[in-house]
Amino acid sequence: MKKIAFINQRYGLEVVGGSEYYTRLIAEHLKDKFEVEILTTKALDYVTWENHYEKDVEDINGITVRRFNVDKERDSAKFNQFTGEILKPGYQRTAKDERDWVDAQGPFCPELVKYISENKDNYDLFIFVTYLYYTSCIGMREVFEKSVFIPTAHDEPYINFSIYEDIFKKCQAIIFLTDEEKEFVQNKFNNSNIPNVVTAVGIDMPEDYSVDDDSFKKKYGDYVIYVGRIDASKGCDTLFEYFQEYKKRNNNDLKLLLMGKDVMGIPEHKDIINLGFVSEEDKFAGVLNAKALILPSPFESLSISVLEALQVETPVIVNGKCEVLKGHCIKSNAGLYYKNYPEFEGCLNYMLDHEDVRLEMGRLGKKYVDSFYRWDIVVNKISELFEKAAK
Amino acid sequence: MEVNIEKIMDEIRAGISQFDEQSFKDTVNKINASSNVPVDMPILGKAKGFKKLVGKTINFAIKPRVEAQNRMNASVSEGFTQIAEYIDSQNKMIDRLNKRIDALEKELKERSK
Numbered sequence: 212m213k214k215i216a217f218i219n220q221r222y223g224l225e226v227v228g229g230s231e232y233y234t235r236l237i238a239e240h241l242k243d244k245f246e247v248e249i250l251t252t253k254a255l256d257y258v259t260w261e262n263h264y265e266k267d268v269e270d271i272n273g274i275t276v277r278r279f280n281v282d283k284e285r286d287s288a289k290f291n292q293f294t295g296e297i298l299k300p301g302y303q304r305t306a307k308d309e310r311d312w313v314d315a316q317g318p319f320c321p322e323l324v325k326y327i328s329e330n331k332d333n334y335d336l337f338i339f340v341t342y343l344y345y346t347s348c349i350g351m352r353e354v355f356e357k358s359v360f361i362p363t364a365h366d367e368p369y370i371n372f373s374i375y376e377d378i379f380k381k382c383q384a385i386i387f388l389t390d391e392e393k394e395f396v397q398n399k400f401n402n403s404n405i406p407n408v409v410t411a412v413g414i415d416m417p418e419d420y421s422v423d424d425d426s427f428k429k430k431y432g433d434y435v436i437y438v439g440r441i442d443a444s445k446g447c448d449t450l451f452e453y454f455q456e457y458k459k460r461n462n463n464d465l466k467l468l469l470m471g472k473d474v475m476g477i478p479e480h481k482d483i484i485n486l487g488f489v490s491e492e493d494k495f496a497g498v499l500n501a502k503a504l505i506l507p508s509p510f511e512s513l514s515i516s517v518l519e520a521l522q523v524e525t526p527v528i529v530n531g532k533c534e535v536l537k538g539h540c541i542k543s544n545a546g547l548y549y550k551n552y553p554e555f556e557g558c559l560n561y562m563l564d565h566e567d568v569r570l571e572m573g574r575l576g577k578k579y580v581d582s583f584y585r586w587d588i589v590v591n592k593i594s595e596l597f598e599k600a601a602k
Numbered sequence: 603m604e605v606n607i608e609k610i611m612d613e614i615r616a617g618i619s620q621f622d623e624q625s626f627k628d629t630v631n632k633i634n635a636s637s638n639v640p641v642d643m644p645i646l647g648k649a650k651g652f653k654k655l656v657g658k659t660i661n662f663a664i665k666p667r668v669e670a671q672n673r674m675n676a677s678v679s680e681g682f683t684q685i686a687e688y689i690d691s692q693n694k695m696i697d698r699l700n701k702r703i704d705a706l707e708k709e710l711k712e713r714s715k
Contacts, residue, residue: 300706300713544605547614557614568610571603 213335213601214246218327220318220344222251222276223264227440227472227488229515230341230363233388236412237593238274240586244594248334249276250326252318252346258474259284260318279322283314290315298368309374313348320346328353335601339382342375355381359600363388363512364396365535376400384600386410386593388513391534408596411513413586414522417491422523427468427500431484434466435528435559436501438494438516439508441473441485446507446530451478453507453555458482460556465563468501470494499523502569503547503562511535518584521545521576526569528558545576623689630682637675641668 219234226232238247249271255263260281269276293315297308323346327337331354339347342362351358360382364370379385379400385407387393397403427434441447454467455478466482470489477485489497498504504520506529511517517527517539529536531548540546547558562569641664645653 300710303713540607544607547607547611553618554611554614557618561610561614567603568605571605575605 212244212246213597214248214333215241215336215338215597215601216248216250216327216334217338217340218250218323218346218350219340220252220260220346221254221257222249222271222278223255224271226255228257229439229511229513232515233361233363233412233513234340235271236415237589239272240413240590241593242273244590245597247274249274250323250337250350251276251278252281252320252323253278254281254318258287277326279320279326281318281320282322283317283319285315285317285319304372306374309372312369312372313345313374316343317345324350324353331357336597338597339378342378343369348375348378351378351382356383357601358382359384359386359597361386361388362392362396364392365510365512365533366395367510370399380405384596386596389535389538391538392512395534406596406599408592410589410592411584412515412518413589414515414518414580414584415586416522417495422499424496425500427497431466431468431500432464433563434468434484434501435503435505435562436468436470436497437505437507438470438498438519439506441469441471441475441477443475444508444510446509447475450505450507451483453552454483455480456552457556457559461560463563465502465559467505468497470497495519495523498525501525503528503559506530506536508536509533514539517546518580521573522580522584524570524573524577526562526572526576528555528562539579543576543579545572545579623693626689627686630679630686633682634679637679638672639668639675641665641672 217234217238219231221228221231222235223231234249238249241247252260253262253264254260261284262281264278267278269278293312296302297304297312327350331337334357336359337351337354337357338359338361339351340361340363341347342360342364347360351360355377358381360378362379362385369375379396380402382405385396385402385405387396387407387409388411390409393407393409437447437450439445450467457465458480464482466484469477469483469485470487470493472488473485477483486493486497498520501520504516504525504527506514506517506527508514509530509532511533512535514536517529517536520527521539521543527540527546529540529546529548531537531550531554536546537548540548547561549555549558641660645656647653
């Protein structure tokens with residue numbers, strides 16, 4: 212069995228984050244076909260990268276996880292200031308600026324990079340997930356010849372930093388999560404010659420999940436739901452602004468339910484209800500009973516929460532400025548998208564006023580997920596690519 | 603049932619009422635034209651005594667109220683005119699800023715290459 216290592220900035224059952232959760236899902240589904248290890252840091256908090264986990268090596272769901280110390284915590288105020296400076300129009304960014312920025316972005320983990328360098332012959336492949344962080348940007352340089360890249364890229368200022376060019380051009384294979392990501396990356400880096408596949412995840416339902424569970428509907432009535440980290444970077448500030456405006460202009464009982472860790476503060480409003488971090492069963496029950504799942508994030512590489520909603524036949528309302536999210540809506544015919552407040556209001560009211568269409572959108576959403584997001588399809592595609600890359 | 607998201611989005615956008623600036627300016631003009639209610643109007647009839655009584659009643663009871671209303675109308679009219687002028691100046695500023703944003707985005711893209 213070939214031995215492969217996934218490299219991600221964080222890893223653990225309690226880690227909340229799309230890229231990290233994605234890595235864990237893929238690793239766990241490949242463990243029957245490959246000898247899988249995880250190389251990661253001891254950080255749990257993605258803001259400071261403070262060392263949290265104590266063990267250097269542990270087993271999580273049958274996967275060996277090797278953890279390395281973060282040498283320097285991130286000072287987010289200083290980092291944001293530095294970022295602002297080097298992104299100013301007219302500023303001539305140097306290679307040193309970019310390297311300093313990547314080190315400051317973190318998680319700054321030279322131990323992990325050293326481990327890769329010293330153990331490259333012990334693994335057949337190294338799979339680096341998410342281009343943005345130190346772990347991928349610096350780690351991959353030690354093993355280009357054995358690297359598979361899962362960039363989770365989208366159009367943001369940092370992807371224009373020249374320090375990232377090598378990892379997009381010198382890896383042996385790439386896994387894109389969406390057609391939109393593939394088009395964006397290949398246009399940007401002219402790297403269509405690198406073997407690649409477009410595949411993401413399968414969607415797992417909890418064992419106790421029941422399509423007849425109407426507990427949330429009974430408790431909350433009509434509501435829309437947001438699932439994920441409650442953070443301004445995820446568009447939640449705009450979501451709250453828009454929803455409060457919606458409530459002023461529309462006389463109905465629609466509520467906004469939130470499920471996730473709050474890192475920004477939630478406005479006090481009788482119809483904005485924060486349920487915090489909930490169990491998988493409650494998450495699916497909440498999404499199942501919702502009129503729609505809302506995702507206001509302007510930057511998404513895949514959005515597992517959108518796919519999970521579609522899997523339970525709940526249509527979605529997404530930020531139309533995100534090509535990936537808009538792409539899901541159009542390809543599935545199971546979601547609406549907005550680019551400003553009037554469209555946000557229009558989408559909400561459409562879902563409330565057209566129940567028959569909403570239900571049909573739900574059915575189409577499940578069909579979309581069943582066609583493209585099944586584990587057997589995903590595992591086969593990835594395994595084939597890994598076998599080729601490892602030769 | 604056929605569902606087409608792009609068609610639904612077109613339907614939603616068509617239903618969004620847009621602020622009609624010209625219609626607002628027309629309304630402001632109408633307000634300005636009709637804000638002053640004349641209080642001195644001829645009293646018809648031949649009975650001089652009756653006309654004198656009606657005239658005195660109007661001067662005493664109604665004229666002050668109409669004049670107060672007219673003062674209020676003038677303030678409202680002035681307020682709406684100021685809003686219209688403000689919208690004009692904001693639109694000009696938005697145009698200037700949009701042009702500047704376009705130029706800066708172009709420069710940023712060039713510098714990022």
